[in-house]
Amino acid sequence: MKQRTAHDGDRIPGLGSMALLFSIPRIQRNPLAFLSACAQRYGDLARFEAGEQMACFVNSPTAIRRVLQDNHRNYTKDTIQYDQLATVAGRGLLTSDGETWLSHRRLIQPAFHPRRIEAMETAILRATTAMLAEWRGRLPGSVDIDAEMLRLTLQIAGQTLFSIDLSRDAPRLTQAILTALDHIVYRASNFLALPDHIPTPRNRRFHAALATLDDAVRDLIDARRSQSAAKDTPPDDLLSALLNATDTDTGRQLDDRAIRDEVLTLLIAGHETTASALTWAWHLLATHPEAQEKLRREIAQVIGPRPPQYADLPRLIWCRQVLEETLRLYPPAWLITRRAIQADELDGHAIPAGTLVIISPYTIQRHPAYWSDPDCFKPERFAGERADYPWPRFAYIPFGGGPRVCIGQNLAMVEAMLILASLAQQFWFEPERGQSAVDIAPLVTLRPRVKGRRGLQLRARPLQL
Numbered sequence: 001m002k003q004r005t006a007h008d009g010d011r012i013p014g015l016g017s018m019a020l021l022f023s024i025p026r027i028q029r030n031p032l033a034f035l036s037a038c039a040q041r042y043g044d045l046a047r048f049e050a051g052e053q054m055a056c057f058v059n060s061p062t063a064i065r066r067v068l069q070d071n072h073r074n075y076t077k078d079t080i081q082y083d084q085l086a087t088v089a090g091r092g093l094l095t096s097d098g099e100t101w102l103s104h105r106r107l108i109q110p111a112f113h114p115r116r117i118e119a120m121e122t123a124i125l126r127a128t129t130a131m132l133a134e135w136r137g138r139l140p141g142s143v144d145i146d147a148e149m150l151r152l153t154l155q156i157a158g159q160t161l162f163s164i165d166l167s168r169d170a171p172r173l174t175q176a177i178l179t180a181l182d183h184i185v186y187r188a189s190n191f192l193a194l195p196d197h198i199p200t201p202r203n204r205r206f207h208a209a210l211a212t213l214d215d216a217v218r219d220l221i222d223a224r225r226s227q228s229a230a231k232d233t234p235p236d237d238l239l240s241a242l243l244n245a246t247d248t249d250t251g252r253q254l255d256d257r258a259i260r261d262e263v264l265t266l267l268i269a270g271h272e273t274t275a276s277a278l279t280w281a282w283h284l285l286a287t288h289p290e291a292q293e294k295l296r297r298e299i300a301q302v303i304g305p306r307p308p309q310y311a312d313l314p315r316l317i318w319c320r321q322v323l324e325e326t327l328r329l330y331p332p333a334w335l336i337t338r339r340a341i342q343a344d345e346l347d348g349h350a351i352p353a354g355t356l357v358i359i360s361p362y363t364i365q366r367h368p369a370y371w372s373d374p375d376c377f378k379p380e381r382f383a384g385e386r387a388d389y390p391w392p393r394f395a396y397i398p399f400g401g402g403p404r405v406c407i408g409q410n411l412a413m414v415e416a417m418l419i420l421a422s423l424a425q426q427f428w429f430e431p432e433r434g435q436s437a438v439d440i441a442p443l444v445t446l447r448p449r450v451k452g453r454r455g456l457q458l459r460a461r462p463l464q465l
């Protein structure tokens with residue numbers, strides 16, 4: 001069949017109301033597969049109509065650039081995706097808009113200054129070293145890399161951003177976060193889901209998970225306030241910045257709800273995504289032993305037997321390329337949505353006011369017009385200088401783009417590289433014997449699933465140091 005493109009006539013090709021209705025089971029089964037199929041069938045812009053409501057799936061770098069950067073003021077986060085996230089994380093940086101977003105972004109941004117990130121090295125390495133020591137005691141054997149990366153990155157987020165030790169609570173909190181996030185995915189994809197206030201077992205689990213998270217954040221804030229009241233010097237971290245911040249217009253401090261929302265947003269956004277990236281990196285390295293061996297050799301040459309450090313990162317070139325290629329093939333934040341405030345034009349097509357705009361880093365980062373062998377793992381495509389990369393800037397958006405670009409992207413890269421290097425230095429990973437295909441589950445982030453079960457078991461063997 002001839003591939004249609006967005007430029008075949010004025011009307012954006014896509015699905016009318018009836019066709020969309022019949023597609024609901026497919027969308028519910030796998031929204032990522034549905035979007036990929038639409039990109040193939042309809043080209044760079046696809047229209048989905050539901051009565052008066054119109055959605056546009058945008059899969060061209062020029063249109064994505066206009067939405068996220070050039071005309072970003074016209075596009076809000078007033079979408080189901082962010083409304084659902086807000087039921088867990090509240091109206092923090094990720095889900096808020098307008099003046100609130102801008103003032104909070106200005107407040108939080110300094111915590112991600114390169115000097116601050118460099119100072120986070122100790123906390124990242126301490127948590128990673130403790131995990132590796134525990135592994136050395138029980139491996140060779142099987143390890144659920146997904147669960148391990150989630151626990152590790154949550155501990156690191158707690159320590160680096162809020163100076164709290166979550167080593168004991170990490171398993172309980174990661175479980176609560178997963179339960180809450182799974183629930184919002186379920187709710188968003190099941191139109192017949194009973195409202196949250198009806199005490200079904202699923203809804204009860206969701207409320208219990210929310211209560212666990214709320215309690216943890218309240219304890220954190222209370223502990224810090226009593227430390228200040230006792231005139232102990234509180235750590236100079238993001239929590240202190242949030243507690244001491246005053247609104248430039250009103251002169252008032254942030255209320256407890258706003259602080260809770262920002263803390264929870266940063267804990268969730270800051271660990272789930274990085275854990276997903278690391279899990280997929282290990283999946284790729286375990287299934288591409290030559291790439292893993294190249295990483296091991298690079299670490300031996302650049303670092304030797306001592307632990308990796310922040311200062312080593314510029315010389316860990318293959319390590320960075322592996323991560324960048326992992327983020328291309330498996331972008332943890334696979335879905336970005338916006339709503340058009342006023343009518344706009346994308347790639348020459350009229351976009352009515354109120355249109356829901358859907359962007360998927362996953363589909364644009366596998367677009368055959370910009371990527372050769374788009375589904376193949378080829379870290380070497382990221383060799384050389386960024387400015388010389390052959391693809392347009394907005395064909396590679398694992399961290400989004402424009403003013404709402406991920407605030408934690410530099411921290412995520414530093415953290416992921418230090419963890420990847422530490423693990424590669426000490427262990428060799430192989431796929432679990434007899435493990436069937438690893439599926440991609442497009443939940444809030446992309447997660448691995450094997451035979452319908454979440455998680456990814458790998459065989460890990462300690463290396464001689």
Ligand code: HEM
Pocket residue numbers: 093094095105157265266269270271273274277331332333336337397398399400401403404405406407408409411412
């Ligand atoms: C590999 C790891 C990460 C990935 C792939 C990732 C991806 C993204 C993406 C795509 C966005 C833009 C969403 C949009 O435009 O709608 C975003 C925003 C955000 N991310 Fe990340 N992120 C990562 C790590 C982190 C970390 C470590 C933190 C914090 C510690 C963080 C905190 C945030 C916040 C607060 C926002 C909202 C920023 C704003 O709107 O001002 N992320 N992230």
